[in-house]
Amino acid sequence: MRDILSMKNLSVHFPVKGGLPFVKRGVIQAVSDVSLAIKHGETFGIVGESGCGKTTLANAMIGMVRPTSGEVLFNGMDLCKLSREDFKKTRRQMQMIFQDPFSSLNPRFNVYQIVSEPMFIRGEDDEETMTDRVVELLELVGLSSEDLYRYPSDFSGGQRQRLGIARSISLNPSFLVCDEPVSALDVSIHAQILNLLVKIQEQMKLTYVFISHNLADVKNICDNMAVMYLGKIMESGNSDTIFKRPLHPYTQALLAAVLDTTFDEKREQIILQGDIPSPINPPVGCRFWQRCPKAMQGCKTIPPEHLQVEEGHYVACHLVNGFPDVRLPDRYDAPVDGSKK
Amino acid sequence: MEPILKLRNLKVVFPTNYGVIRAVESVDLDIGDRECVALVGESGCGKSVTSQSVMRLIESPPALTQVDAIEFNGRDIKDYTPKQMQELRGKEMSMIFQDAMTSLNPVMTVGNQIDEMYMRHQGDSKKEAREKTVKALELIGLPEPRTRANSFPHQLSGGMRQRVLLAMAFACMPKLIIADEPTTALDVTIQAQVLKTLRGMQRGCGTSLLLVTHDLSVVASIADTVYVMYSGKIVEKAPVKDLFNSPQHPYTVGLMAAVPRLTDKKKTFTQIPGTVPHPARKPSGCYFHPRCEYATDKCRKEMPPLMGQGGGREVRCYYPLTAGGNM
Numbered sequence: 255m256r257d258i259l260s261m262k263n264l265s266v267h268f269p270v271k272g273g274l275p276f277v278k279r280g281v282i283q284a285v286s287d288v289s290l291a292i293k294h295g296e297t298f299g300i301v302g303e304s305g306c307g308k309t310t311l312a313n314a315m316i317g318m319v320r321p322t323s324g325e326v327l328f329n330g331m332d333l334c335k336l337s338r339e340d341f342k343k344t345r346r347q348m349q350m351i352f353q354d355p356f357s358s359l360n361p362r363f364n365v366y367q368i369v370s371e372p373m374f375i376r377g378e379d380d381e382e383t384m385t386d387r388v389v390e391l392l393e394l395v396g397l398s399s400e401d402l403y404r405y406p407s408d409f410s411g412g413q414r415q416r417l418g419i420a421r422s423i424s425l426n427p428s429f430l431v432c433d434e435p436v437s438a439l440d441v442s443i444h445a446q447i448l449n450l451l452v453k454i455q456e457q458m459k460l461t462y463v464f465i466s467h468n469l470a471d472v473k474n475i476c477d478n479m480a481v482m483y484l485g486k487i488m489e490s491g492n493s494d495t496i497f498k499r500p501l502h503p504y505t506q507a508l509l510a511a512v513l514d515t516t517f518d519e520k521r522e523q524i525i526l527q528g529d530i531p532s533p534i535n536p537p538v539g540c541r542f543w544q545r546c547p548k549a550m551q552g553c554k555t556i557p558p559e560h561l562q563v564e565e566g567h568y569v570a571c572h573l574v575n576g577f578p579d580v581r582l583p584d585r586y587d588a589p590v591d592g593s594k595k
Numbered sequence: 596m597e598p599i600l601k602l603r604n605l606k607v608v609f610p611t612n613y614g615v616i617r618a619v620e621s622v623d624l625d626i627g628d629r630e631c632v633a634l635v636g637e638s639g640c641g642k643s644v645t646s647q648s649v650m651r652l653i654e655s656p657p658a659l660t661q662v663d664a665i666e667f668n669g670r671d672i673k674d675y676t677p678k679q680m681q682e683l684r685g686k687e688m689s690m691i692f693q694d695a696m697t698s699l700n701p702v703m704t705v706g707n708q709i710d711e712m713y714m715r716h717q718g719d720s721k722k723e724a725r726e727k728t729v730k731a732l733e734l735i736g737l738p739e740p741r742t743r744a745n746s747f748p749h750q751l752s753g754g755m756r757q758r759v760l761l762a763m764a765f766a767c768m769p770k771l772i773i774a775d776e777p778t779t780a781l782d783v784t785i786q787a788q789v790l791k792t793l794r795g796m797q798r799g800c801g802t803s804l805l806l807v808t809h810d811l812s813v814v815a816s817i818a819d820t821v822y823v824m825y826s827g828k829i830v831e832k833a834p835v836k837d838l839f840n841s842p843q844h845p846y847t848v849g850l851m852a853a854v855p856r857l858t859d860k861k862k863t864f865t866q867i868p869g870t871v872p873h874p875a876r877k878p879s880g881c882y883f884h885p886r887c888e889y890a891t892d893k894c895r896k897e898m899p900p901l902m903g904q905g906g907g908r909e910v911r912c913y914y915p916l917t918a919g920g921n922m
Contacts, residue, residue, distance in 0.1 A: 303782040304753075410870050411638075440637040441809060445853045445866035452862050467782060470855035475862060497857065511787040512857060513812035525791060526784045528738075529752040 257327075258429055258461050259315060260291040264324035266310050270534060280534040284310040286485045287324070289560070292478075297455065297462040299476030299493060301469060301508070303530055307485040308465045312431045315463060316348040317341065328429070346376065349422040353434040355414035359406040365392070366402050368417060372424045391420040394457075395450060412443035416450065423454060431463045436471065448475060469512050473497050478566075481505050484533055484541040487560055491567035501569045503548050540572065552577050599771055599803045600626040600649065601666035607644050608659045614875035618644045618658075620827040623901075624805075626771065631797060631804040633814040633835070635850075636824035637871055645824070646773045646807045650690060651680050668770050686716040689764040693776035695756035699748040705759045706744025712766040731762040736792055754785035758792065765796050772797070775807045790817055811854050815839055820907070823847050826872055826882040829901060833908040843904065843915035845887045881912070889914050 265287055270280040285307045292298045300308050313319040315326060317333045326333045328344060336344060349372075352358035359368055369391055370384045378384055389399045395416040406414055415435065422430060432451065436444045448471065455462060466472050472479055473493055480490035481504065489502040500506045510524040526545050537543055543553040553572055560570040569575065602624040609616040619641040626632045636642045647653050651672070653660060665673045672683065684690075692698040700708055706728050713724035725744070732740035735758045748756055757777065764772050777793065778786040794817050797804050806818060814821055814835065821838045823831040823846065831844040842848045852865040869886040872878055880897055884890040893913055901911045 303784060412870060440871070441811070441850055441853050442637060442867040443870065444855070445864035446868075448855075448864045449866055452864075468855065469783070470857050470859070473857055474855055474859050474864065507784060509857075511783040513787070513790075513810075513816045525787050527788075529754050529785065530782075 256294055257291045258294045258329060259463075260289075260327045261315070262289050262325050262327070264288045264311075264314060264326060265322045266307075266314050266319055267322040282533050283485050283536055284533060285314065285321075286536075288485075288487055289324075290480055290487065290490065292461060292463065295459060295461055296477040297464055297475055299472035299479035300463065300465045300482060301467065301472050301479060302482035303467060305530055305533065306482045307533070308482055309433055311482070312350070312433055312463060312465055316350060316429075316431055317345060318350075346425050347427050348429040348431070349425065349427040351415075351418055351422050351430065351432045351435045354438050355411055355418055356406075356438070358418055359414055361406055364403050364405050365397075365417060368406070369420050369424055372421060376425060387424065388420075391424055394423075394454065395420045396446075410443075411439050412446060415439060415443075415447055419447075419450065419454070423458065423460075426458070427460070429461045429463075431465070433465045434467070435464075437466065437468065451475070469508060481508065484530065484536050486541050487568075487570065488542065489567075489569045489571075490560070495564075495567050501563060501567075501574045502571045503546050503573065504542050507547070540570075548573055597669065598625045598627050598666075599630075599668055600624065600805070601664060602645075602649060603663040603666075604661075605645065605648055605665075606661045607641070607648055607653060608661075609657055610659070611875070616874040617827055617877070618874065619648065622824075622827075622829055624649075624822065624829075626803050626805055627820075629798075629801050629803055631794075631806060631817055631819045633806045633808060633818035633821045634824060635808060635811060635814055635821060637809055637850075639871060639874060640824045641827040642807045642809075642824050643775055646690075646775055646805060649805070650684060650688060650773060651675070652690075685712060685769070686767045687769050688771040688773065689767070689769045691757075691760050691764045691772065691774040691777045693779055695753065695760050695780070696748065698760065699756060701748055704745050704747055705751065705756075709744070709759070709763050709766060712763060716767050727766070728762075731766055732759070735759075735762045735765075735796070736788075737762070752785075753781055754789060757781060757785075757789050761789070761793060761796060765800055765802070768800055769802060771803045771805065773805045773807070776809070777806070778813060779808070779810065786813075793817070811851060823850070826877060827874070828882065828898075828911060829909075830883065830911045831909065832901075833910075834906070837906065837908060841916075843908070843910045843917070844883075844912050845889055845916065846883050848916060849886075 264285060266285040268282040268284055270282060288311060300311065302308050310319060314321050320334065331344060366388055369388045373384055392398060392401060397413065397416055436447050439447060454460065464472065464476055476493045478491065479493040479496060481488045483504050489496060489505045496505065500509055507524045507526050524547065528545050531537060531544060539555045540553040540558050543549040550572060556577065558570045558572050558575060560568050561575045563569050563574055605619055605622045607619040609618055622645055634642045634645065644653060648660060649665060662673055664671055699705065706725065709728040709731060710724040713719040713727050728744055729740045732744060737743050737755060737758050778789050781789060790813065808814060818835045821833060821835050822829050825846050831847050842851055849867040853867055867886055872882060878885055879895060881894045881899055884894040899911050899913045901909045903909050904915065
């Protein structure tokens with residue numbers, strides 16, 4: 255199937271400003287050298303801990319952040335090279351659902367204003383058409399026409415997230431980025447919103463990018479996925495394959511850290527040491543080596559490439575792919591002492 | 596065995612412009628010696644108000660609190676003066692808050708903040724206190740404790756800040772620790788570290804723990820006894836294994852089914868219909884009946900009492916699910 259969106263060697267770096275004069279400024283490497291392809295009609299998951307660059311990557315996908323290098327192709331067009339006019343036209347097709355339903359809705363707008371604003375911006379000015387469309391959207395997301403003139407403060411978290419969804423699909427987009435759409439919601443509402451997203455996807459033939467730190471959500475909703483750590487993709491491919499046979503030590507640790515509501519005492523617990531390092535000075539070699547339980551000497555200096563291990567399953571790890579130069583001295587395979595930081 | 600904490604008939608009410616909010620309605624809570632009790636519920640169910648009432652942190656006004664007894668370690672602290680409570684807090688019962696960034700003082704080094712505990716409650720000199728602080732930080736698993744003690748909260752990561760709070764809570768070896776959503780703000784890998792430390796410390800120090808959380812998976816990994824709260828009332832109480840193997844209240848069953856699991860089928864999510872009732876507009880009868888698939892006329896009219904089911908289990912439902920289903 256055709257790719258709706260593809261990224262080639264995409265990097266997004268932010269300069270660190272301020273501080274004392276004459277102090278060397280740093281660069282936050284939020285996303286570095288990411289190549290991914292998202293197919294038409296699929297749900298693509300991006301998983302990672304906070305600060306790993308998930309949201310920056312998503313923002314770069316829909317052109318909210320300019321990449322430092324590399325390109326983003328939406329239906330074959332490079333978003334950065336489009337003229338202002340063309341970009342506006344293309345952007346109509348891509349929308350976003352935000353994480354926090356409390357801060358992403360204007361508290362001074364009523365439901366009608368919130369949901370019709372995208373149409374208004376795109377030049378629609380007939381009140382009646384807009385009202386009809388808004389009511390139709392509200393019914394689609396499980397609200398009713400009675401709510402038309404109420405304000406966000408009258409709604410609960412789940413209902414607000416429904417409003418956010420109605421707003422994002424009001425222009426009939428084909429590509430929707432869901433940035434942690436359920437992590438701010440309660441458990442019992444969580445499933446309702448996920449079911450709604452699945453329903454809308456079927457009805458409107460949408461392509462989703464689903465960002466989450468909840469692995470169970472990603473497994474259940476996504477067709478393909480990528481695991482991010484410190485701005486790099488560690489593992490990507492079909493989500494069933496990855497969950498069945500995670501190859502990267504980071505993916506394995508993430509899976510092991512998911513607590514379950516069942517009692518399985520035999521389950522292997524990998525508890526990672528330490529915290530995620532700062533993206534200002536990321537490690538030179540593999541970004542994960544300092545916390546990796548299986549790190550080898552070579553991981554410190556040689557960054558692993560993102561290589562295909564089996565059909566559609568990519569892993570960036572020396573343990574799986576082997577070191578690039580087979581004639582390297584064998585000390586590269588020596589394990590790193592875990593206590594050294 | 597005499598419980599460490601015995602809370603009887605706690606009621607907390609907030610009069611507001613929108614009507615009276617009955618945040619907590621007749622809650623009884625027992626925490627045994629060295630036991631980890633979890634209080635589970637969704638946001639707005641009154642779990643935080645309950646836990647803060649135990650430490651008498653709910654101010655009145657605005658709140659109106661009524662309680663038959665708060666028996667802590669054999670004494671009834673319900674009528675303690677603020678001064679007496681100050682002596683108790685930190686020394687015999689202490690609290691771990693959810694957001695470590697806002698509960699630490701940003702302009703004091705973390706070392707100084709922990710030192711205060713020893714200086715205030717054990718009358719140590721600055722020097723003795725610092726020695727103990729370093730030891731406590733080491734115990735909690737913070738790398739380079741002596742240097743870390745001189746850092747400010749913003750220089751530490753989220754996981755480390757939470758560890759500092761743990762060290763502070765355990766500083767005076769209290770009898771009871773109340774942890775209010777201790778891992779909610781953390782990433783999964785860090786959550787696993789912190790929970791392991793918390794469990795280890797609790798066992799090591801012989802402390803009782805009241806864990807307030809909305810996350811059932813955290814409960815499954817650490818608690819001994821679980822209380823499930825809904826709309827200000829306890830709806831089910833059970834030992835953790837029984838609760839997860841055979842939940843009896845329809846709300847508990849729904850809550851468990853709604854937690855996404857790695858073993859679930861694709862693209863289908865079990866949901867509880869409807870939403871939590873507004874605290875000022877609670878329904879008649881059983882508060883859960885509008886969302887319950889088993890509700891009858893009796894449920895719509897009368898609030899069911901908390902009924903004992905044997906084996907330390909209690910459930911507030913006329914028709915408890917005995918089979919447990921295949922949840």
